[in-house]
Amino acid sequence: MASDFKQIAILGVGLIGGSIGLAALKRKIADKVVGIGRSEEKLAKAKRQGCITEATTQWQAGIRGADLVVVCSPVESIVPLVEQLVPFCQPGTIITDAGSTKQKIVDTLHLSESIRGRKEVYFVGSHPMAGSDKSGSDHATADLFQNRVTIVTPVAETERTAKATVRKFWESLGSEVHEMSPTEHDAVVAATSHMPHVIAALVAASTPEAMLQFTSTGWADTTRIAAGDIDLWRQILTTNRGHVLQSLANFEKLLAAFRTSLEAGQEEHWIKLLKQGKHHRDIVGS
Template identity: 80%
Template sequence: MADFRQIAILGVGLIGGSIGLAALKRKIADKVVGIGRNADRLARAQRHGCISEGTTDWQAGIREADLIVVCSPVESIIPLVEQLVPFCQPGTIITDAGSTKQTIIETLHASESVRCRKDVYFVGSHPMAGSDKSGADHAQADLFDNRVTIVTPAPETDRTAQANVRKFWESLGSRVLEMSPAEHDAAVAITSHLPHVMASLLAASTPESLLELTATGWADTTRVAAGDVELWRQIVSTNRGHVLQSLTNFEKLLAAFRASLEAGQDEHWIKLLEQGKHHRDIVGS
């Protein structure tokens, strides 16, 4: 178990709140400080047990932290880390929970404000957990249990800091995988970003006049479409190339299904359904 005296969380929403809730319940840190712009929301997060205390003064919030977890939308991670680094105490580790990694990590490792602090370490992370719900009110201490968290080191990443970040996520209950930022972005475009786009398009394609006829199949398939649109705009925009490639691959499969259906070649499109069932059965509930 990683031993952190004080953890600072920037952005105490569902993910940040769940990190703080789990860290406090599992006694991973003596104190968890939540940092945000809304004092009322921070107070609610504290009442919910997600943080030990909250502050809107980010410099005060990170001053004594030996681990900082940035849980903001992906487009704000780079400027936030660049802003934080000069004020960190020596030895501080910074990680994030962003859903895309390559642009963030390449930019930060090239950033002058980050490069000049050899005693502050950034390690990219992405917990593959979440919900269509948002806010610390929906935080769960077991959100990361048996869920994969991807740690994305670059050649410049400090290996001791990398190991400590890995141990941190494992101590929250995660199974940790490590891959390069580029490998991560290509993989999650298929497993996370494409499913969200497809769920949203399916929901959008259903006429409002027929919504009362939808049942559990429609609801289950489109559940993630209820997620925050601005959050997903940022995710898809920062992983545009890989999302486009995943769409191309899906379009080929859809075209094959359509062609076999039109030609009356039932055995061909049935095989696609069987393959889908096989993959879904592997994942289980």
């Protein structure tokens, strides 16, 4: 059975990029997976781990012959990387990304002269809703995307065949794929990912250091994501500031209502909020 892609190039072979490579090779989606990065040592390790079949620090060489390029870099570097890549891609190449924010990336790239001048090279924004507070290919797994949501963010200018190919790609890795606009995506992830990260970090920060020895599983579960890379989260929160602020405002209203009812001894009011939280958590499940 023929593979979907002769060659996939992955820029950034960390947790996400490494897991994409592992899954693509395990599921025989690609004949060859080329890892592109700045560290020869890290690339060599990713190759030993089976995340990629070839490695290079020269991205022009890495994308040569690729029919799919997946950019797995921090969000602030995605636009300049794609703009540099496009002139060197072969006709028909599809480029997608794994960035946690989408509106600024998609809007900028669809107005970019480098892409508009290469109509046979296509960009389709995407975001796999999978990951960990851990980083690096050491933590990559072939089933990272299995039964996890990936959001694809086409716009009016997105080429239909390219969109369908990117959708099928993520589905082939085991994802449940949803399509929405870049703006809607950023509002959704602000509420479901970005704001929760801020809250987890603040819970951890508000705990006196002298009390940390007495924390248990509840504190650890609540604050796990606060261990994520700080600069990565700086970029995410900066590029999605407006939607995160709105999500924080919604959270602040609930927190104020909880505090007011607790202070007033209005047990039925704050218990109602706890029940709402439990109901939402039960819907999501383990």
